[in-house]
Amino acid sequence: MAKGEGKSVDLKEKLLRHEAGKEENHEGVTFKEKLWEESKKLWKVAGPAIFTRFSTFGVFVISQSFIGHVGPTELAAYSIAFTVLLRFSNGILLGMASALETLCGQAYGAKQYSMLGIYLQRSWIVLTCCSICLMPVYIFSGPIFIALGQEEHIVRVARIIALYILGVNFSFIPSFTCQMYLQAQSKNRMIAYVAAVSVVMHLILSWLLMVHFELGIHGAMISTLVAYWFPNICQLLFIICGGCRETWTGWSLLAFKDLWPVVKLSLSSGGMLCLELWYPTILVLFTGNLKNAEVAVDALSICLNVSGLESMISLGFYAAVSVRVSNELGAGNSKGAKFATIVATGTSLALGFVLFVVFLCLRGTISYVFTQSEAVAKEVADLSPFLAFTILLNSVQPVLSGVSIGAGWQSYVAYVNLACYYVIGIPVGIVLGYTLGWQVKGIWIGMLVGIFFQTLVLVGMTLRTDWDHEVSSTRVRLNRWSVFENRNDREHKNLEDEA
Incomplete structure (x- = not known):
């Protein structure tokens, strides 16, 4: 027998023993115990994910509430800008980022831990390119709103809000990707913590900028930008500074290699979620x-x-x-x-x-x-x-x-x-x-x-x-x-x- 063939046989035997060991481990487990264990794993990710989504929704509600007290024109402009522009780009970026859920989740299950960091960096590249392509939609939002039949006095305010929302749009790149990267490792509890802090911070900052300093719509949007970017900075620091030692091994040029399969999966994911949202x-x-x-x-x-x-x-x-x-x-x-x-x-x-x-x-x-x-x-x-x-x-x-x-x-x-x-x-x-x-x-x-x-x-x-x-x-x-x-x-x- 050749040396290479011997190694191949040994490897197969190890895999078979590993699979048999896994089956043996489950033989003595009752259905109730399996259900309980799976439910714990499920809620470990679902609980923080639900809380984070409610917190993100809270940022939108707080902004809308404060802007509503500025005037009806500002409220209408804010609603139009967020509904038309942000939902449009949110659907694209969230959909494309969901490719990372597939890649990171499967790689983590296969114990290819170092690949998670590379997939994360590849996703940053793909989503950054996509966000740059979406910039004209925000820059030329005025003519777009006019074409959609909006009144000119509303469009004047919506155009200002759109430029702030451009910053929110770029915040989705680290937000979506880091969340999916951490979720794949069931480490998304810290996302819920920073999301809760972000909502409280947004409430206080909105009051300071809009009520105390009377900055109006600019104050509301500055506070909104801070509320969207603060969790992202915390997540990035957590990942880079040792929170994910197994899966983050540093910056790598490999992120720029073999990008096309990631792009294809990202486009498929984007199409799937955009059509739905x-x-x-x-x-x-x-x-x-x-x-x-x-x-x-x-x-x-x-x-x-x-x-x-x-x-x-x-x-x-x-x-x-x-x-x-x-x-x-x-x-x-x-x-x-x-x-x-x-x-x-x-x-x-x-x-x-x-x-x-x-x-x-x-x-x-x-x-x-x-x-x-x-x-x-x-x-x-x-x-x-x-x-x-x-x-x-x-x-x-x-x-x-x-x-x-x-x-x-x-x-x-x-x-x-x-x-x-x-x-x-x-x-x-x-x-x-x-x-x-x-x-x-x-x-x-x-x-x-x-x-x-x-x-x-x-x-x-x-x-x-x-x-x-x-x-x-x-x-x-x-x-x-x-x-x-x-x-x-x-x-x-x-x-x-x-x-």
Whole structure:
């Protein structure tokens, strides 16, 4: 037998013994114990992720509240700038950054720890290039808003806000990437801590700059910039200064090598999430052309805000299940990935069902938190059953999207989103809302139809998944993308030996 063949046989035997050892470790474990352990791992990521999302939403609410006291023009300008510009770029950058969830999660599960730092740096390069390409949208926001039919006095203020938001847009680069890098290692508790400090800091700074120093809209936006950048600086310092000794080995030129596969995965991820995040915004634009549009838009906006708040919980599970699935696939544990999917989906669905019942009972009562208008409250009461069913569906759909991120199915899900939302959902909403005269109910039913079909397809994809095949695909991907690092390590070691 050749020497190389002997080594190959030894390696196979070690792998078989390792796999057998893992199976033996699980033989004596009851289902209840497995469920408890998986739930702890799930909530270790989901808890901080949910809290962080609520804190980020709190920054937006605080800014909106303070700006609302400056004047109606400033409030309208702020709402337009954030809704149109920031949601547009947020969808692109968040989607492209989600490629890092796949890469870091699988690499961490495979114990290729040093690759996490390289993937993080590659993601910074890709997202920075993307943000530079998006700069003209903010710089020339004035003509864009005019083209969208906004009034000139609102556009004058929105144009100023847009330049500040450009700084917020660049803050998404370290924000999204560092969060996903830390989540892959289940180290996102510190993200929740700094997010909480950021909200308190933003509240105090907003009061100082706007009330005490009377800086108006400029004070509000300066405080907003600080609130968005402070957590990022803390996360970067935590990573670089020793918080992730295993996975951050310093700056590397390898970040500039083999970028194209990362770019492709980032584009697939961006397409997947953009199509999803922009869907409600497009429906609101269609609602603006209905009869009694002001009441319709207000009612739909209230329902979408409530749905958005609930989605913070679902998105927490989305982050958690993507980490758990990618970690298990990277570790070569197909059964673990499947079990993580079941536990995350079941937990989120149970919470979603409770909220479904709550909002079904509340009906129009919830609207008085946002408005005093009886007409709007009545419209919200009519939409409440649709809101409740949306919340129920949204307790499953984001979790399954998280599974697709963890497994690296972004390109397939992008096509699913395109078909379900834009080929089915929006046309159904237009026909029911305009042609049949169902007004805002028809628009919302169209949204529900799109989400329902997307959920069905994702459920089908997940049920038909061959998890053993996914493990094999993950190994191929990890081996291909870690080749440069391994080669560099060998060259570095040879240089040291020669010295």
